[in-house]
Amino acid sequence: xxxxxxxxxxxxxxxxxxxxxxxxxxxxxxxxxxxxxxxxxxxxxxxxxxxxxxxxxxxxxxxxxxxxxxxxxxxxxxxxxxxxxxxxxxxxxxxxxxxxxxxxxxxxxxxxxxxxxxxxxxxxxxxxxxxxxxxxxxxxxxxxxxxxxxxxxxxxxxxxxxxxxxxxxxxxxxxxxxxxxxxxxxxxxxxxxxxxxxxxxxxxxxxxxxxxxxxxxxxxxxxxxxxxxxxxxxxxxxxxxxxxxxxxxxxxxxxxxxxxxxxxxxxxxxxxxxxxxxxxxxxxxxxxxx
Numbered sequence: 677x678x679x680x681x682x683x684x685x686x687x688x689x690x691x692x693x694x695x696x697x698x699x700x701x702x703x704x705x706x707x708x709x710x711x712x713x714x715x716x717x718x719x720x721x722x723x724x725x726x727x728x729x730x731x732x733x734x735x736x737x738x739x740x741x742x743x744x745x746x747x748x749x750x751x752x753x754x755x756x757x758x759x760x761x762x763x764x765x766x767x768x769x770x771x772x773x774x775x776x777x778x779x780x781x782x783x784x785x786x787x788x789x790x791x792x793x794x795x796x797x798x799x800x801x802x803x804x805x806x807x808x809x810x811x812x813x814x815x816x817x818x819x820x821x822x823x824x825x826x827x828x829x830x831x832x833x834x835x836x837x838x839x840x841x842x843x844x845x846x847x848x849x850x851x852x853x854x855x856x857x858x859x860x861x862x863x864x865x866x867x868x869x870x871x872x873x874x875x876x877x878x879x880x881x882x883x884x885x886x887x888x889x890x891x892x893x894x895x896x897x898x899x900x901x902x903x904x905x906x907x908x909x910x911x912x913x914x915x916x917x918x919x920x921x922x923x924x925x926x927x928x929x930x931x932x933x934x935x936x937x938x939x940x941x942x943x944x945x946x947x948x949x950x951x952x953x954x955x956x957x958x959x960x961x962x963x964x965x966x
Contacts, residue, residue, distance in 0.1 A: 694909035705738055709745045716746070723747040727961075731757040736937075736944040740962050744947070755922075755958035758941025763888060770814045770883045772806055774799040781828070781873045782855075787848035792877065796821055796840065799879040807883055814883035824876040825855045827867065833875050834858050893958045896926015902935075910934055910947060922960075929954040 691699065716723055727750040730739025739751045754760045776795050780788060800819055807817055821840060824833035836858045842850040852872055860866040902918035910917075915934050922939035931937070931952040937944035937960065944960060946952045952962045 694914070698909055698912070701738065701741070705741050705745055708738070708742050712742070712746045724749055727752050729754070730944075731760040733758055733942050736942045738945070740945060740947050740950055740964075743962075744964060749964055751962040753944050753960040753962065755960075756939075756941060767885065767888045770807065770811050770881070770885060772803055772881045774802050774879050774881075776877050778874055778877055781871060782825070782848045782851045783871075784849050784852060787843075787845075787851065789843040789845060789847055792874075793840070793843040795877050796843070796879060799877065800881075803879060803881040807881060811883055814885050817881050817883045820880040820882070822878040822880070823851070823874045824878065825851070825858075825872055825874050827859075828871045828873050834862055835878070890957050892956050893927040893954065896929050896954075898928050898930050900925055900929045900931070906936065908934065908936070915948070925954050925958075925960075927954055927956045927958075 712723075723746050726748055728739055728743045728746075728748045729752045730736045731754055736753045736757050739753065743749070743751050756763070776799060778792070778795060780792075803819070804817060807814060811817075821838040823836050823838050825836045826833040834855075836851070836855050838854070839850070841847075851874070852868075855872050856866040856868050900920060902920055903924070904919040906917050906919050907914055908917045909915075917934040917936050918931075919936045919938065920931060922937050922944070925931075925937070931946055933946040933948050933950040933952075935946040935952070937946065937952070944952075944962075946962060950962050950964050952960050954960055
């Protein structure tokens with residue numbers, strides 16, 4: 677946006693440029709708040725029990741503001757937020773899923789156990805072959821068996837972990853018991869008299885890969901000196917923030933807001949009433965005080 681366009685926007689909104697810029701940020705934070713509350717409500721969890729992970733180029737800029745609105749008490753900013761996804765891709769376990777549709781009713785005493793076991797065996801073999809072709813450097817594979825189950829007539833299924841020793845005559849009782857419990861955990865109720873069915877069989881392969889070693893930081897000053905001070909607009913008015921270089925902060929450094937931490941891949945905002953501390957791996961943990 678050119679200076680003339682900014683002037684037009686602020687003039688029409690009857691705001692100063694600082695007020696207009698903060699309004700944009702507030703709208704963005706409000707939109708993120710709305711999405712957060714949906715997720716938290718569906719999961720029925722208390723935001724005070726969590727820490728928000730702020731990564732990427734923009735996450736650390738608004739992370740503390742979003743956490744404050746949602747009610748999350750702490751924000752975790754990785755050492756290199758812009759490359760966190762790449763680090764995860766290099767370090768994450770290899771995971772792959774295989775699925776086969778079967779559509780079979782589950783009766784208490786009747787279950788086509790041999791047929792289901794053959795299906796599970798085939799899915800495991802398919803995944804093992806895939807790992808041999810594409811899993812260079814991975815450790816041994818571990819397999820998780822599951823079934824997508826539902827009550828007959830339902831339009832959705834839920835994931836039910838399966839033990840292979842259920843695949844014997846009379847094993848249908850174990851399937852039904854596990855399904856009813858899973859349904860009750862997910863939705864708060866279960867109808868143990870209603871017929872159920874298996875829609876899909878699932879096998880998940882997981883194989884560990886070597887972890888990327890994390891370099892520890894040497895201890896530094898707990899009260900580092902800022903490299904500059906900068907006027908910023910925050911919470912409806914001007915304030916002076918101390919500016920720090922992320923690379924210059926050692927383990928144990930403590931930052932009191934308002935502060936700005938700059939690094940090549942992002943900028944971290946430490947608002948008023950927040951304190952940040954660098955851990956031994958160079959991560960920055962922000963906590964709200966008061």
